[in-house]
Amino acid sequence: MRVLLTGSSGWLGRYLAPRLHAEGHTVIGLDVAPGPHTRIIGSVADRTLVDRTFDDHGIDAVVHAGALHKPYIVRYPRQAFIDVNTSGTLNLLEAAVAANASRFVFTSTTSLMISTAIREARGDTAVWIDEDMAPLEPRNIYGITKLSAEHICRLIHAEHGMPIVILRTSRFFPEDDDTHRALSGENMKANELLHRRLTVEDAVEAHVVALARAPEIGFGTFIVSAPTPFTRTDVADLKRDAPAVIARLYPDARELYARVGWSLPASIDRIYDAGLADRVLGFRCQTDFAEVLRALREGRTSPVAHDPSYVSPKESH
Template identity: 35%
Template sequence: MRVLVTGHEGYLGTVMVPELQAAGHDVTGLDSGFFADCILGDAPEPPPGIAVDLRDVTVEQLAGFDAVVHLAALSNDPLGALAPQITYDINHHASVRLARLAKAAGVRRFLYASTCSVYGAAGNGLVTEDAPLRPLTPYAESKVRVEDDVAAIADSGFSPVFLRNATAFGFSPRLRADIVLNNLVGYAVLTGEVRVLSDGTPWRPLVHAQDIARAFATCLTAPLEAIHCRAYNVGTETNNLTVAEIAQAVVETVPDSKLLITGESGADPRSYRVDFSYARKELGFEAAWSIPDGAAELYREYTARGLTSDAFFQRFTRLAHLTSLKESGVLDDELRRIGA
């Protein structure tokens, strides 16, 4: 199958591409290159790629593909809060435009990377894909809008599927340090402290980047009638933990580290536990990585590859990195490349 992966030079895309290639797919990437140089260790082997801003994709660039795996986005809540309109322009409007162009180009499958954060403040019960969506941030709201708008254009020739990923963790050569487990392990390696800024009580579901890639690979070959216009939570119930419990797993992994729950950021309203049984029953997919295994992997990779404070707090933190690109004159206020 010919597959186009948007955001192939990002944290998830760098893990996704080799997984799909190993499954026998002919993969092409599409990326603006914001994070192409955010590498820890050896640079990955790139697939053939299209260098273009998501907002400028053309129907001609999508012709000939059997499927689009759409990962590209401004991908965290702090960035969304700082620049909500740009978040909506890229994450919502450009994503829906991409889907419409894909449909016009004859692409049959459209796999969209949504998020479990669409459930927002869901309480202590396990939420299924049928639960009310209560997004609390521009990032999560943009994901809900894309699901709604892309579902509206589905038909017999165009089958979207919405993969609501739990919070990602795990090593990728293009690292992100601003997601919870990656951040806690990195901070512990660099400082000896496992620092939690909230009160530690919110629930978070977590899933390894490799498991996310496996879920997308599963949907690429699932019968169209099974996945047509469906949403699937991607993760495992055993990784539904409170932030304090996640932090404790880090303490047990990083030698001589100490837990510090400061509470300085106040109570976090984003709290949800997720049911992942639909993907098991309907797709035969089950996430394999546990949080302790992921913490051990991150500790091993960080120490082996020489993680530094500068890289951790700047290059591998989305908001800091994009701010640096703006300040250095690479990007303008709309996050477009200057002179491109």
Template identity: 35%
Template sequence: MQQPGHVVVTGAAGLVGSAIVRRLRAAGCPVVGVDRRPSPDTTVVADLRDPAAWRHALAGAGAVVHTAALHAPHVGVRPEDEFHEINVTATRDLLEASSAAGVRRFVYTSSTSVYGHALEPVDEAVWVTEDLVCRPRDIYDETKLAAERLVLSAAGAMSTVCLRIARCFPEPPAVLARHRLYRGVDMADVTQAHLLAVRGPGEAAGVLNIAGPYPWRVEDGGQLRHDPADLITRRIPEVAAGFGRHGWALPTSIDRVYVSARAGEVLGYRPRRGVTALLAEARTADHPPTSGGASPA
């Protein structure tokens, strides 16, 4: 369902935010990008801690996509008070202003990092669905989770959804390929999910994991933890061969698998760019791809 009015995207100068702006515009959505930094995708230059500087951007908006935040690399570098100001208080202000402006849809860009210590395996890889209880490990996780709660509590006044995106920032090709087996997601799939969320069902959708297409089943947890190379070689031999062509080592242990089945059921999300697509590009390109986006997950 196409939302009437324009879409406001916060963090429009960031890697994830700018990619979402471009995907929405390519799909025919009018977009107003908000960021404290000027950029080709920034329409309104404003700090979210100053509502008077950006509130006018919400006039006539049908949806808001909120990506602006301090991220995991800022932990220990920026004061914890600043995490609360930007990740929590600014989210609250944006929710209140969006509701007052008549915005119908609010999409919050969260992170699978909020699962925190719950991602630490024992004997099997952790099967990470939205039902896994979050155990934040740092101020980033804590404030992202607090912001999620604010977004979910606003459901009713608006239709709200929190998208917990998997790891999608730039990494060396061999690392990127390994992560695409269980914890990574391509930016094209991240932006697909946000477009679907903006155009999605009218009711609130809650929390949804956004991850890549992985070939694993929950019963694979033990072997993924202790001998994933054998499982990869048997189940997806073309991937094992692709790693071999590039001289990349297969993972010796996989500690988690992010599961985005619920996003498929609710939004129709279908991740398309997993490790097979990455290896195909790497085979034909002069330099293997290193594209990506946001903060660690």
């Protein structure tokens, strides 16, 4: 297929473009910043550019991975998030319909499921998060615009029947967390594989599977995150004493962590359940917390990419 990949110069795009090539697709990369996989420099907010891209390149499938992300909230006005994340998605969807595209994959985010109450961990138990959680109350303009884009995807599918798969990915960024600094970046990322992270390699594979299966699925929204070892019966204990729950499941975790000076999470406030993606989409992340422990036992580097110096090409070009 001739696949339009937005965000082709970004962290996901740099891994996803060659993987799509390997699947036999012709990839037309679009990004505001130059990159090795980007043919077209520009924004999805530019409707003229989007329409011309479809016309010039015979696009018959879209993977929309480009977006303004949460860390940019302090540097960009809210209108920029609306223009890129919401209006830009509408531009792509309408152009895809006009071109009779066969499918559309939208990279969304689990962030839109996190209310202020969840973010501040106000409850007495960890929050179990799956696709049935409601109401959704995004806490910032990033989440609001991504949720709005999801609603537009649903509308376009209902009106035109175009197969659309929405992937609500959890964290896979390589840089340090912009709000939490208590632990090293490597330590935090390892901990997050328990409940709110996946590797960029698994994020790539989820998109490859979604692109292949979109016509069969028709329309679907899926959380994509490393499989959690926890169950719903653990939510109270995880909030109160997460190391005790982890020790029950992984008896040597504390010792392995101690060898490298890491700390287990004292408390866990949310768990993303990616079970629906496993059951319906047919995708399951290959890297989980157990793989981190295997790497520690064998003296290998962590399977989770960590680059505290990473800067988005959009910000550096």
